[in-house]
Amino acid sequence: MTLTLVGTLFELFIPTLLANIVDIGIVNSDLPYIIQTGVRMIILSIAAILVTIASIYLSSKIAVGFGRDLRRHLFIKVENFSLEKLDEFGPSHIL
Secondary structure, three states, X not given: OHHHHHHHHHHHHHHHHHHHHHHHHHOOOOHHHXXXXXXXXXXXXXXXXXXXXXXXXXXXXXXXXXXXXHHHHHHHHHHOOOHHHHHHHOHHHHO
């Protein structure tokens, strides 16, 4: 969740940099400032992409681990059923 927040903050800061390019760089005809701020925007965009990819990767790892643990616990619980309990539920209800 923290990575998602960081990625969102990075993406939300880009319009502020663009406004600075217009308000400061273009108004003052300051080409080095425009280039420097543009490079910052590119770096910030790449960082946001990398943070978002890391967030998605870690979220999927957590979800897969949760599913694995849930299936294992369910299997153990069904394995401990008595024969009467298994007959009561039937195969279609257990699956």
